[in-house]
Amino acid sequence: MNRHNNDVSLELCLEHIIDSHNPIFDAFYKLYEDTFDPNVIEPKERYKMWISSTKNGKHPFPYVLVVGHSSSLPDKIISFTSGNYMPLLDENFKPTQRAIGAIGHTATLEELRRKGYGSRVLSYFETTAKKLTEERNKEFIGLVCEAENRSVGFWHKSGFKELEDVIYFQPPLIFDPNTGERQYDEVQENLVIKSYNAKKTLPKSLVRNIVRTMYEYWCVPKPDGYFGSGINGDLNNPVAYENARSYIHEVVFKKFENSLSKIPGGHIKLKSKI
Ligand SMILES: CC(C)(COP(=O)(O)OP(=O)(O)OC[C@H]1O[C@@H](n2cnc3c(N)ncnc32)[C@H](O)[C@@H]1OP(=O)(O)O)[C@@H](O)C(=O)NCCC(=O)NCCS
Numbered sequence: 001m002n003r004h005n006n007d008v009s010l011e012l013c014l015e016h017i018i019d020s021h022n023p024i025f026d027a028f029y030k031l032y033e034d035t036f037d038p039n040v041i042e043p044k045e046r047y048k049m050w051i052s053s054t055k056n057g058k059h060p061f062p063y064v065l066v067v068g069h070s071s072s073l074p075d076k077i078i079s080f081t082s083g084n085y086m087p088l089l090d091e092n093f094k095p096t097q098r099a100i101g102a103i104g105h106t107a108t109l110e111e112l113r114r115k116g117y118g119s120r121v122l123s124y125f126e127t128t129a130k131k132l133t134e135e136r137n138k139e140f141i142g143l144v145c146e147a148e149n150r151s152v153g154f155w156h157k158s159g160f161k162e163l164e165d166v167i168y169f170q171p172p173l174i175f176d177p178n179t180g181e182r183q184y185d186e187v188q189e190n191l192v193i194k195s196y197n198a199k200k201t202l203p204k205s206l207v208r209n210i211v212r213t214m215y216e217y218w219c220v221p222k223p224d225g226y227f228g229s230g231i232n233g234d235l236n237n238p239v240a241y242e243n244a245r246s247y248i249h250e251v252v253f254k255k256f257e258n259s260l261s262k263i264p265g266g267h268i269k270l271k272s273k274i
Contacts, residue, residue, distance in 0.1 A: 010070040012078060012117060014124045017065040018055055020048040027077045028067050035107040040173075061086045061217045064101070064128050068121040079108040079117040081125035085132040088141065089213045099138040101129030102214055103145040119158055126194075141197055144210055146170050147190040160192035161270035163207065167259035171219040171248040180243025186252045193270070201267040204260050211256055212249070220245045 017025055029044050050063035067080040083103040087095035103125065108118040126143060133140040146168070147155045156162075168191035172182040193210070195202060221244055260268070 009115075010072050010078065010112075010117075012068045012070060012120060014066065014068055014121065016124075016128050017067060018051065020051045024067055024069060024077060025051070025065075027069070027075060028065060028080050028082075031077055031080060031107055031109060032082070032105060035110075036105065061102075062132060064125060064132070066121055066125045066128055068117055068124075076109065078112055079106070079121040081106040081118075081122050083125065083129075083145075084217065085129050086213050086217050087136075087138065088209055089216055090209060091212075093212070093216060096209075097138055098141050099129075099133045099136070100141055100210060100213065101126060101143045102218065103143060104218075106151075118154065122158055141195065141206075143194040144214065145192050146214075147192045149190065152190055152192070155192045156272065158194070160194045161272050162190060162192055163202070164269040164271050165259060165263050166191065166207070166256070166268060168211070168256055169252050171215060171252040173219060175221060175240065175244040175247075178237060178240055180237070180240035180245075180247070182244070182247055186255070195270070198270070201269055204263070204266055204268055207268055208257065208260070212253065215248050215253060219248050 015024065017028065019025070025048075029047065033041055047063075047065075050059060051065065053059040054062040054064075062085045063082075064085055065080065065082045067077045069077040081103060082105045083101060086100050086102050088098040088100055090096050103122075106118060106122060106125075108121075129143070130140045143160070145155060145160065147160070152162070168189055169186035170189045171186050172184050174183040175181060176183065191211070193202070193207075221241065
């Protein structure tokens with residue numbers, strides 16, 4: 001018997017938020033703010049811009065926010081998953097025919113965790129990212145996430161796998177707007193992937209392109225400070241921008257690549273258990 005069906009007591013309404021005027025958007029932001037470290041919280045205005053630029057087709061890697069809510073809990077949401085649809089980039093940063101869903105954040109109200117809500121909302125995120133891929137005539141190859149230690153078990157239960165012997169770093173996200181100097185160092189995180197094409201191993205070349213894609217879209221501050229997750233990323237200065245970009249793609253990416261080069265052969269084993 002499915003334990004989740006036993007445990008879930010609230011009727012869950014799943015919704016893809018495509019308008020920040022939707023009152024559910026404020027409830028999402030409250031849960032996001034209450035769950036994550038205030039040092040890494042993005043301003044509400046930036047989320048609103050992501051939603052509106054996705055809606056008007058201007059976001060190069062569309063923002064996807066899905067939530068689960070219930071009429072029994074007005075003014076709140078139960079769970080959300082937030083992230084982006086990303087066309088996969090090749091070695092030359094050119095978009096390919098493939099795409100991934102990159103998950104930025106997911107959270108469930110503390111008092112309602114371990115009841116199956118998080119996995120239902122995550123699954124709706126997956127469906128939504130797949131739909132965006134189909135609409136663009138691309139091939140959906142799976143989901144990726146930088147998992148926090150406290151949630152690695154959740155990702156394993158949700159079909160994600162860690163990569164054996166791969167050392168992954170989240171690049172710094174804040175750079176000095178005048179010099180491009182990073183404001184803190186990269187942080188080691190757990191890269192987890194739910195692959196549609198492979199169960200046991202992934203080609204190194206594919207893993208390189210996945211990480212390159214996440215770094216380029218998520219971490220490189222964009223000159224208008226808008227799309228990147230650079231928290232004070234208004235990098236209008238081209239020298240500062242180049243310095244920041246090369247730190248991400250050369251220094252941090254090289255550290256990750258070094259771990260790949262120590263793995264014999266052209267493939268990386270996927271680990272299904274912690
Ligand atoms: C991670 C999180 C979103 C999971 O949401 P949830 O609603 O509790 O998840 P579910 O109830 O759908 O869990 C699905 C499965 O994963 C398991 N699971 C959930 N959280 C887990 C955790 N932290 N560690 C290990 N297993 C976990 C559940 O027991 C369940 O397993 P089962 O199918 O055998 O019963 C929630 O714990 C949370 O908000 N954590 C704080 C924020 C966070 O860490 N987010 C992830 C980083 S972005």
